[in-house]
Amino acid sequence: MSALPASVVEDGTTTAVTMAGALNAALRDAMEADADVVVFGEDVGPLGGVFRVTDGLHDRFGEKRIWDSPLAEAGIVGTAVGMAMYGLRPVVEMQFDAFSYPAFEQVVSHVAKMRNRTRGVVSLPLVIRIPYAGDIGGVEHHSDSSEAYWTATPGLTVVTPSNPADAYSMLRAAIASDDPVVFMEPKSRYWSKQSLSLPVETAPMDRAVVLREGTDVTLIAYGPTVRTALAAADAGAAEGLSIEVVDLRSLSPFDDETVGASVRKTGRAAIIHEAAQFGGYGAEVAARVTERNFFHLAAPVLRIAGFDVPYPSPKLEEYFLPTPERVLNALASWEW
Amino acid sequence: MSALPASVVEDGTTTAVTMAGALNAALRDAMEADADVVVFGEDVGPLGGVFRVTDGLHDRFGEKRIWDSPLAEAGIVGTAVGMAMYGLRPVVEMQFDAFSYPAFEQVVSHVAKMRNRTRGVVSLPLVIRIPYAGDIGGVEHHSDSSEAYWTATPGLTVVTPSNPADAYSMLRAAIASDDPVVFMEPKSRYWSKQSLSLPVETAPMDRAVVLREGTDVTLIAYGPTVRTALAAADAGAAEGLSIEVVDLRSLSPFDDETVGASVRKTGRAAIIHEAAQFGGYGAEVAARVTERNFFHLAAPVLRIAGFDVPYPSPKLEEYFLPTPERVLNALASWEW
Amino acid sequence: MCIFSDAPSARSTVSHDGHMTLNVERADSRTLPSLKPLRLLDNAGHAVSGAETGGFALPDLETLLGLYRRMVIARRFDVQVTALTRQGRLATFPSALGQEACEIGAVSALRREDWLFPTYRDTIALLTRGVDPAELLAQFRGDWHSGFDQKAHRCASQSTPLATQALHAVGLAHAARLRRDPIVALTFLGDGSTSEGDAHEAFNFAAVWQTPTVFVVQNNQFAISVPLSKQTRARTIADKAVGYGMPGYHVDGNDVAAMYAVTSAAVDRARAGDGPTLIEGLTYRIEAHTNSDDPTRYRDKRDVEHWKRRDPIERLERYLVSEGALTEDVRAEITAAAEELAATTRDAMNTEVEHDPLELFRHVYGTPRAALAEQRDALAAELAGRPGGAE
């Protein structure tokens, strides 16, 4: 796969768009384009969301298109299911990903299964936006990475952008999809900027992209850790290590083609994520990359992940989060 | 690790104990031994549970030790947390594992995190019994395998017996543990029998055991698929393939030592489970076995698992479930 | 196949005098439901008058005859399916024997364009909505998770995870309201299910959003083995409505006239934009929870006998006979229709349908997935007797 267009490289100019801004624009444009798109959740109305992703939309579209629901996540997802059954395209927000857990049954037992249950008669064009991961100094329950729960659930599509251009393009694609999409937004990247002219269309929502080419190792990342991977690639380059960075973008489905091509080229792979390593999404990545490319691998696929402990309090998160140094240390642990 | 004692081999004699019976005996003996052990949930009282695991206990111990709660799983787990904080040792039942999902937030945000949150001051000696997996002709939502959700959650201990002796011994150990334990009971094995004299103490709860020795391949299984693995080993033996069968017993923690020793001996490994393959527990097994034993492996670790679809309706489950034949086919796909 | 051509009109038969109309003021005045369940016919089949009726009027004879016909046919069906299940033709079946008045009274208040969100228990309500028996029973025979076309029938599938469907009903009703479609969504819940968080959230969302939703709680006094007293300490389940600021009705669930009248009023109210209503039908589960349950473990046979003597069909029959509306001709026609349906059902359940194992992969996603296609191909290869397939 080709790298993203130049516009996607961060440059910090004043015409820059933040990820929150790009998501906001995507919602606005989707609502403008299709009267069936409705947005609801906790504080998404007049406040514009605690991360300001829905800023200004209530003013623009009014209470019938975007509104504050009662404070109950199962209620939010459950009523969204009913709305989607009727043909609306609801986009709901879980305020933080630990607060999606009350909706777990609705997501797993209905959102994921409705289309299959009804033999394709009832599909649910529903987007569940989940701000996820840490590195924002959040207190307990504000920094979980819940992706492994969703990716282990057949029937869900799970995607996550790592930059504003993808945020815009992928959210539009998620809303346009007739399948339910869990749209995971890396909280720590909400304020990251990129010079961009909207609307923008990047690679298809279900494809990974090679963000940086390299020859020695394939470093697989997604969402918040893409930045870490790029930094590691920079630092690696300085040490003479040529790191190819793949941004997965789609966690389910997994883009075996793009990742496989890269791994077969480099012969080594590592995956970085914030969630705990044990049972984390990286296990699937390591397992399937190995299954499909075993005889091309010169070393086991490495997982550089959070420790197998609950996400720590703000003063300790720096020790928990994978850093570029930790990535390079891990790569150095291979026999080369 | 050594194989289980001979008594653990199924023999179908009349003095046999079923897994449901062994679990029942374990609860009875634990309640007898410790007045702090209380049991509650849906239909666990006079009915004795829909699988009869609590049969007779209400008569024996009365309403203050074992009772029917209102029908609400978050309520069951949430109140159990409070009871455990006070020093009781609650054992709660989720009627089927899809019905544990309403309790997801209580399990993930509290049960798993309480000890860590309170710096060890409040530990939760709590057992959540979850009948799981399929192969019982159950209609929708009655055959899920939810283990990947729990094993991806740091702070939980997750175990699953595959035979009556372990069922007894491990449930006693789970109740005795000061850590919260998700105790997963393979529904299809509830009626499997073993000649046994109770009480029985098998290997420690957190250890895997080699159930059958072999030299060509390590076949890793747990809960309901242990039977499949043993059948595959029988069939394999007939074809001249020597399969070593490891019963994991503990899913979290994972017994790296026992599994690693076996894999280093055979040089090949495969893992069987009923849950969908993508993001399933097998991914963790494959990833860590490979990480730790890469240069001993002659082939990639195989995953023989459910397809990446919702668990099917009764008439189709035979096509979904891993069979001994499917296991052998998969092993045959390796280059030998 | 819609087995009922003489569907009673969905228009309300309620007397709309000031006090009794279902309206916002009433909700806001926080009226407590009556402790004694509302009824229009007593157990002897006599029309009731006065306070006990809650101001609701007895539906006309034609409507009652239609309800009677539906109940008789539904019961015959229910008994037939239970028998087939005992013979092993179905994987499981939750009977609604004894609950016909709740099921049919409530669902008959809907128009064809309205939506129904049933539970596993409400097979006869779906039958009454016109779902074909074979398609209807596919779920319990184990052919597929749900066997009928939900959109065609405006019926959701029979929900297993308790109370979850109530939220879908609220969401769908809200969507319809946003589109200004004058339709209503009715959902059934069991007494036990009211303990679930989702029931609470559904009641609350509906009340806050004022969605056109009608909640019918069939209080059959048991959740599998657990009696109502272990489920709530409220005096009636309808009492819960107060906490949501919506009207609540405590109704004799074995009086189909009352169930029909109260539900019709609630449906009218919802359609008029005046928001949701909670209706409790007090009834009894005569059969076991499902065929795999053994109720002798937890309840007294004499209770069952007691409730059998309060049979909903017999009650209406007594009234119709006394009014001269149930002639032998009519009776014969109904019996014939019921027997015909039972025969059709027997035939359908005794006929194996073909199962395509590859359908496992067909409906999971609308957007095709390469990895799933690989698995499908692997299964196809396995079925064709070839080893491997993918990879």
Place this chain on the structure above:
Amino acid sequence: MCIFSDAPSARSTVSHDGHMTLNVERADSRTLPSLKPLRLLDNAGHAVSGAETGGFALPDLETLLGLYRRMVIARRFDVQVTALTRQGRLATFPSALGQEACEIGAVSALRREDWLFPTYRDTIALLTRGVDPAELLAQFRGDWHSGFDQKAHRCASQSTPLATQALHAVGLAHAARLRRDPIVALTFLGDGSTSEGDAHEAFNFAAVWQTPTVFVVQNNQFAISVPLSKQTRARTIADKAVGYGMPGYHVDGNDVAAMYAVTSAAVDRARAGDGPTLIEGLTYRIEAHTNSDDPTRYRDKRDVEHWKRRDPIERLERYLVSEGALTEDVRAEITAAAEELAATTRDAMNTEVEHDPLELFRHVYGTPRAALAEQRDALAAELAGRPGGAE
């Protein structure tokens, strides 16, 4: 450190005449809470008489003075912490400014052996229970998830996942009851949190099991930006009690006398084995939701001004002054105590504590895990500047 030595007696000050006693009969008679909040002191600081008091008696002057002292100190603390948070010393802080009557009135009704299950908002309630400020604020400074010894203080940690703690309170109360320990568990909830399924399940389990639990809903009229009208259509939150068959009280949450009296009665009732009570304290969140919130986006400043004029401390102060109980000496002592606490808090928050990164691994499990030890060793090695470590 317990900063209050003059804890008011936890014994009830309620007048137990037939009508007003909290008892099961009352619950069973399904009495609706009064629409007008109960109060004992009006905003001008005058004692109220008649129906408005709901039959509760004004606590004696000594008790009121104790409550006043606690409120003044708590507010000084709250203001101090908000200031420290603005200076970046804390990661976040949810202020309870304006809610002192709810917080302190309720929690002062507890005995030392009773348990408190607070939310993130209820820092001053914990302070009042005697938790050391530095330990208390560890959570919001980001040192650890919870910083105090829960068992020693019989206070659970400040719960973030809304309404989840209410179930813990019910479970703990039930455990105590099973052990025949006469203790009570009180839990706070926000108005918004009553929409969560867990709130419903907690109310219901408590009522069915008749646990010694007191639910205090602080209705500060907002859930972050969402006003109460979007949270419930019930006339009062206390109305919800009816649906659970438990007594519910709608109380002026800015009247500490009323909050104390009603909660004391509920605590007594719970301790006597007569089950749970739901108390709604009607109040207002004067500050932003937390320091990172901007309330000008969703509410009118004039509303805030309106509520500032209904300040809970000033109200009691007026009464105490008019009764001659608040002398200059007493005032000076209270101010001094408040300033001392503020100074201690400032010092504590300006002093960095050491963090041991390896503590990450220490408390996750009681049973040691080899794989976790490997990760700990790897981090230790990394910190020591050595690459690798494990494997």
